[in-house]
Amino acid sequence: MNRFTIPRDIYFGEGSLEVLKTLEGKKATIVIGGQSIKKSGYLDKIQSYLREAGIETQLIEGVENDPFKEVNGYGQKNCCTYNEPIRRR
DSSP states (O other), rough: OOOOOSSSSSOOOOTTTGGOOOOOSSSSEEOOOHHHHHTTTHHHHHHHHHHHHHHHHEOOOOSSSSSOOHHHHHHHHHHHOOOOOOEOO
């Protein structure tokens, strides 16, 4: 059995990405759709902040809106075998 827990806190607005520096954990999966997050530079920032927190990242790209069952299964398999819980320091 697997368990997926959504954090209680949602950060948004100016400076919110910097909260990533305060997380505790070892590994994280970043799931993206198109290339806009790369082109904008946000993916680099996210990965940099997680590295600063000592968290290794894995990237899953090309996920479409409302993905098919096969895509969900791929993501679940990779996330559940790769990740450990990430907590706020």
